[in-house]
Amino acid sequence: MLISTQxxxxxxxxxxxxxxxxxxxxxxxxxxxxxxxxxMHAGGVTAVHVTIAYHENTRETLTRFxxxxxxxxxxxxxxxxxxxxxxxxxxxxxxxxxxxxxxQNCSPVEDEIRLIEVMRRLGLMIMQLTYNNQSLMACGCYExxxxxxxxxxxxxxxxxxRVGMVIDMSHSAERSTLEAIAHSEQPVIISHAxxxxxxxxxxxxxxxxxxxxxxxxxxxxxxxxxxxLPGGPACTLDTFCDMxxxxxxxxxxxxxxxxxxxxxxxxxxxxxxxxxxxxxxTMDYGEGNAGNAGWPDALSWFHDNRDFPGIASALRAKGFNxxxxxxxxxxxxxxxxxxxxxxxxxxxxxxxxxxA
Amino acid sequence: MLISTQxxxxxxxxxxxxxxxxxxxxxxxxxxxxxxxxxMHAGGVTAVHVTIAYHENTRETLTRFxxxxxxxxxxxxxxxxxxxxxxxxxxxxxxxxxxxxxxQNCSPVEDEIRLIEVMRRLGLMIMQLTYNNQSLMACGCYExxxxxxxxxxxxxxxxxxRVGMVIDMSHSAERSTLEAIAHSEQPVIISHAxxxxxxxxxxxxxxxxxxxxxxxxxxxxxxxxxxxLPGGPACTLDTFCDMxxxxxxxxxxxxxxxxxxxxxxxxxxxxxxxxxxxxxxTMDYGEGNAGNAGWPDALSWFHDNRDFPGIASALRAKGFNxxxxxxxxxxxxxxxxxxxxxxxxxxxxxxxxxxA
Numbered sequence: 001m002l003i004s005t006q007x008x009x010x011x012x013x014x015x016x017x018x019x020x021x022x023x024x025x026x027x028x029x030x031x032x033x034x035x036x037x038x039x040m041h042a043g044g045v046t047a048v049h050v051t052i053a054y055h056e057n058t059r060e061t062l063t064r065f066x067x068x069x070x071x072x073x074x075x076x077x078x079x080x081x082x083x084x085x086x087x088x089x090x091x092x093x094x095x096x097x098x099x100x101x102x103x104q105n106c107s108p109v110e111d112e113i114r115l116i117e118v119m120r121r122l123g124l125m126i127m128q129l130t131y132n133n134q135s136l137m138a139c140g141c142y143e144x145x146x147x148x149x150x151x152x153x154x155x156x157x158x159x160x161x162r163v164g165m166v167i168d169m170s171h172s173a174e175r176s177t178l179e180a181i182a183h184s185e186q187p188v189i190i191s192h193a194x195x196x197x198x199x200x201x202x203x204x205x206x207x208x209x210x211x212x213x214x215x216x217x218x219x220x221x222x223x224x225x226x227x228x229l230p231g232g233p234a235c236t237l238d239t240f241c242d243m244x245x246x247x248x249x250x251x252x253x254x255x256x257x258x259x260x261x262x263x264x265x266x267x268x269x270x271x272x273x274x275x276x277x278x279x280x281x282t283m284d285y286g287e288g289n290a291g292n293a294g295w296p297d298a299l300s301w302f303h304d305n306r307d308f309p310g311i312a313s314a315l316r317a318k319g320f321n322x323x324x325x326x327x328x329x330x331x332x333x334x335x336x337x338x339x340x341x342x343x344x345x346x347x348x349x350x351x352x353x354x355x356a
Numbered sequence: 357m358l359i360s361t362q363x364x365x366x367x368x369x370x371x372x373x374x375x376x377x378x379x380x381x382x383x384x385x386x387x388x389x390x391x392x393x394x395x396m397h398a399g400g401v402t403a404v405h406v407t408i409a410y411h412e413n414t415r416e417t418l419t420r421f422x423x424x425x426x427x428x429x430x431x432x433x434x435x436x437x438x439x440x441x442x443x444x445x446x447x448x449x450x451x452x453x454x455x456x457x458x459x460q461n462c463s464p465v466e467d468e469i470r471l472i473e474v475m476r477r478l479g480l481m482i483m484q485l486t487y488n489n490q491s492l493m494a495c496g497c498y499e500x501x502x503x504x505x506x507x508x509x510x511x512x513x514x515x516x517x518r519v520g521m522v523i524d525m526s527h528s529a530e531r532s533t534l535e536a537i538a539h540s541e542q543p544v545i546i547s548h549a550x551x552x553x554x555x556x557x558x559x560x561x562x563x564x565x566x567x568x569x570x571x572x573x574x575x576x577x578x579x580x581x582x583x584x585l586p587g588g589p590a591c592t593l594d595t596f597c598d599m600x601x602x603x604x605x606x607x608x609x610x611x612x613x614x615x616x617x618x619x620x621x622x623x624x625x626x627x628x629x630x631x632x633x634x635x636x637x638t639m640d641y642g643e644g645n646a647g648n649a650g651w652p653d654a655l656s657w658f659h660d661n662r663d664f665p666g667i668a669s670a671l672r673a674k675g676f677n678x679x680x681x682x683x684x685x686x687x688x689x690x691x692x693x694x695x696x697x698x699x700x701x702x703x704x705x706x707x708x709x710x711x712a
Contacts, residue, residue, distance in 0.1 A: 059415045065477075066470025114422025121421075121478055 019331030022046045022092065023308055026221030026259030026333055027102075027170075027192035031266050032071060036305070037078040040097045043305035046330055047088045047098030049191060049259070052124070053108045054131060055277035058115060061108035065122055068099065083123050085337040100337070102126030102191070104171060106137045106156065113155055117163045125341050126166040126191065129153060129180060130173075132286070133279065138169075138176035141202050142286075146173035154183055161186045164341040170203070170259075177209050186340045187218035192259030194223050195250075198243045199230040201287055207250070214251035219336045221259025222247075226296035227287035228261070233297040237311070241318040244328065253324050257333045258311070263295070264304055271295055375687030378402045378448065379664055382577030382615030382689055383458075383526075383548035387622050388427060392661070393434040396453045399661035402686055403444045403454030405547060405615070408480070409464045410487055411633035414471060417464040421478055424455065439479050441693040456693070458482030458547070460527060462493045462512065469511055473519045481697050482522040482547065485509060485536060486529075488642070489635065494525075494532035497558050498642075502529035510539055517542045520697040526559070526615075533565050542696045543574035548615030550579050551606075554599045555586040557643055563606070570607035575692045577615020578603075582652035583643035584617070589653035593667070597674040600684065609680050613689045614667070619651070620660055627651055 023044050029051040030036050040048065052064040072081055080091050082098040091098030101123045108124065109115035119127070129149075130140040137153030139146035149157065157180055160167050167188045169177040181188045190213060196204040205213075205220070213220055222244060229235035230243075247256055263270070271294070275286040285293055301310060308329070315325045327335075379400050385407040386392050396404065408420040428437060436447050438454040447454030457479045464480065465471035475483070485505075486496040493509030495502035505513065513536055516523050523544045525533040537544045546569060552560040561569075561576070569576055578600060585591035586599075603612055619626070627650070631642040641649055657666055664685070671681045683691075 058418060062414060062418075062471060062474050063468065065474050066468065069470055069473045112419065112422065114425055115418060117425045118418050118421050118478065122474065123477070 019334055020326055022088070022326065022330035022334050023312075024088070024100075024257065024330035024333035025049065025262070025305070025308070026189075026219075026257055027051065027223075028260060028262045028264075029266070030262060030264035031270075033265070034075060034078070036264055037075055037097060039305040041078065043308040045097055045305050045308060046092050047082060047100055047333075048305075049100040049102050049126060049333075051104050052101050053103040054105055054274050055107055055279075056103075057107055058110050058112075061103070061119070061124075062122075065101075068101070072099075081123055082125065085125075085334065085341055088334055088337070100125050102128075102166075102168065104128045104168075105131035106135050107131075109156070111136055111152070113152070113159055116156060116159045116165060120163040120165045124165060125337065126168050126189075127160065128168040128171055128191075129156070130169075130176065131171045131277075132275075138180065139173040140176075141171055141173045142284075143173055146175040148175045149179040149183060153180070157183045158185070160184075166337065166340045169209075174206060174209060177205075178212055181212045181216050181218070184216070187216050187336060188213060189219045189221070189336065190259075191219075191221045192223045192225070192228075192261045193220070194228045194243060195247055198246075199228060201228050203228055203287060210247070210251055214255045217255070217339075219255055219257055219332055220247065220251060221257045221333070223259055223261045224299060224302045225261035225263075225287075226299060229299075233299055235299060237299075237301040237314045238318075240311075241314050244315060245318055245320075248320075248324075248328075253327055254332055254335070256328055257336075258308075258329065260302065262302075262304065266295070268294055375690055376682055378444070378682065378686035378690050379668075380444070380456075380613065380686035380689035381405065381618070381661070381664070382545075382575075382613055383407065383579075384616060384618045384620075385622070386618060386620035387626075389621070390431060390434070392620055393431055393453060395661040397434065399664040401453055401661050401664060402448050403438060403456055403689075404661075405456040405458050405482060405689075407460050408457050409459040410461055410630050411463055411635075412459075413463055414466050414468075417459070417475070417480075418478075421457075424457070428455075437479055438481065441481075441690065441697055444690055444693070456481050458484075458522075458524065460484045460524075461487035462491050463487075465512070467492055467508065469508070469515055472512060472515045472521060476519040476521045480521060481693065482524050482545075483516065484524040484527055484547075485512070486525075486532065487527045487633075488631075494536060495529040496532075497527055497529045498640075499529055502531040504531045505535040505539060509536070513539045514541065516540075522693065522696045525565075530562060530565060533561075534568055537568045537572050537574070540572070543572050543692060544569060545575045545577070545692065546615075547575075547577045548579045548581070548584075548617045549576070550584045550599060551603055554602070555584060557584050559584055559643060566603070566607055570611045573611070573695075575611055575613055575688055576603065576607060577613045577689070579615055579617045580655060580658045581617035581619075581643075582655060585655075589655055591655060593655075593657040593670045594674075596667075597670050600671060601674055601676075604676075604680075604684075609683055610688055610691070612684055613692075614664075614685065616658065618658075618660065622651070624650055 023046050025048045028048050053061045080096045082100045088098045129138040132140040132142040137156050168191045170190050194204045196206050226233040275284045379402050381404045384404050409417045436452045438456045444454045485494040488496040488498040493512050524547045526546050550560045552562050582589040631640045
């Protein structure tokens with residue numbers, strides 16, 4: 001992997017005082033409503049990375065953007081779009097929650113390299129190269145055989161680097177993940193997954209992947225999806241904090257954050273659509289199985305966005321100081337996005353606003 | 357028509373000294389190349405409104421944006437995108453030509469009202485409601501019967517007002533044009549056409565339309581497409597300047613500009629595609645006919661972008677002073693775009709850049 005001097009410098013990152021009190025959740029896909037946005041406010045959430053596409057093609061992704069625009073028009077006092085990382089700080093200053101757009105699959109760009117820049121302009125800041133299955137770019141974590149990055153995938157990685165779109169390998173297989181990190185000139189992230197050593201889910205990540213993400217100055221967002229945690233819904237907050245502490249020791253305090261994978265008030269059909277898209281005629285159960293096909297029960301200590309302060313308290317009780325806790329709760333996400341998706345890479349307009 | 361106080365004020369417009377020496381062509385659709393961009397520089401052109409869609413649907417329009425991104429990447433020293441009107445001033449300061457994106461038809465938004473804002477975010481600053489034929493929004497100028505704005509068209513006009521997308525009725529029929537002006541809360545334009553009283557082409561505009569555009573504080577861009585001029589390719593520069601002078605008297609010196617309709621180095625197939633799209637199995641000849649089916653010969657005094665200084669000189673010779681000539685050559689275009697497509701309406705991000 002090639003870490004440019006730009007990434008290594010701190011000039012591009014938010015000052016420490018700007019990171020104070022920033023809470024960023026690195027993955028949610030809920031049945032969005034005013035109630036949910038108000039819960040974000042109640043939980044002190046600064047910004048949320050929301051999924052706008054699982055299997056949507058280019059055209060369908062535009063409809064998803066249109067639906068978000070409708071929400072911004074309807075609740076302008078509660079939420080605002082995040083087109084560039086600095087919009088997260090603006091959101092905080094305005095008392096609104098910033099909405100960071102991401103895709104869990106490369107389907108929004110179909111087979112067209114130039115659509116990466118087009119989607120970035122629309123606001124897509126984060127994109128996974130695969131969602132469980134083989135994609136045109138790489139291999140997903142549920143496939144039996146992982147042949148690594150494809151020809152298109154290699155070009156896409158560099159194009160994402162160029163336009164400031166963050167590469168997310170949460171649902172990718174190991175070889176593809178390591179090759180993406182090696183091929184990328186920018187840090188790569190796992191927005192929502194946990195260390196396999198704590199729970200051997202197919203979606204969780206080996207120490208080899210964690211180490212590569214850390215060396216690459218990327219980020220791991222801890223998942224609160226019960227299927228990704230030891231004990232499932234019974235996993236305690238204390239166990240979760242032990243996992244955070246272990247990972248902080250291994251990857252470094254600057255390389256970890258949250259990626260709750262919160263899917264609030266979504267019906268069973270949405271879960272089935274996530275898992276099956278249009279590719280399967282027979283039911284695929286993802287991390288579940290035929291006898292356990294539904295949404296998992298929620299954790300007792302994480303039902304919705306109002307539960308973030310409790311996690312911050314538990315991290316402090318586990319021994320993280322305030323600065324470290326701030327980093328985990330959102331500061332590291334802000335820093336990562338600022339380094340990788342910063343304005344100067346992709347928005348010729350906004351970067352010159354003050355000069356004109 | 358409702359002219360908001362926002363439009364009537366001058367606080368939103370470029371200062372007179374910023375308009376000096378600005379040259380904006382209000383319509384071109386050429387086979388884009390480095391040669392053509394260099395000709396723009398040689399002709400002192402500040403910005404050009406380029407067509408990115410005639411019949412393209414939503415998905416196809418994204419490919420057009422991708423093709424433009426490729427040109428920006430290939431020739432960053434020659435051209436830059438114009439996402440907001442102030443980018444035109446930035447282009448001038450940088451010594452690059454600004455590319456203003458427009459569609460000659462409403463096909464890029466298909467039947468989805470929310471795609472207007474999505475396309476505006478991508479950079480689409482100007483959109484015609486129709487291209488010659490009936491569209492989902494209004495009636496085109498080649499139809500026999502014009503039933504005016506459709507239900508969708510009325511909603512689209514207000515949505516375009518809201519997001520700062522300029523309504524262009526160049527290829528629309530008269531009733532639809534007048535209804536769009538009446539229904540719009542913002543000025544409406546004719547980016548490229550001439551007064552019918554000088555040449556009765558189906559594409560040219562009646563005095564009634566010119567008066568409504570003027571009262572609405574819109575803009576008429578004079579076409580240099582020979583089929584739109586008296587005498588066709590034989591039309592003299594002096595006759596053209598007479599037309600400009602007559603129109604300035606009728607509409608006001610602030611309501612006129614250029615919209616050359618320059619289609620450089622395009623093969624016959626492109627002309628046929630413009631005229632026939634996918635809607636006709638038999639050849640439609642537009643302003644031509646079966647015996648005159650090709651591109652018209654060029655005017656002797658306007659072959660390409662290098663000929664704009666000659667037009668400015670001829671306008672001065674006709675009696676326009678320097679300030680008036682500047683307005684016609686580009687100042688009025690800058691002013692119109694600033695009033696209708698200004699940042700504060702559609703770009704929550706950029707408007708706050710300096711404050712963050």
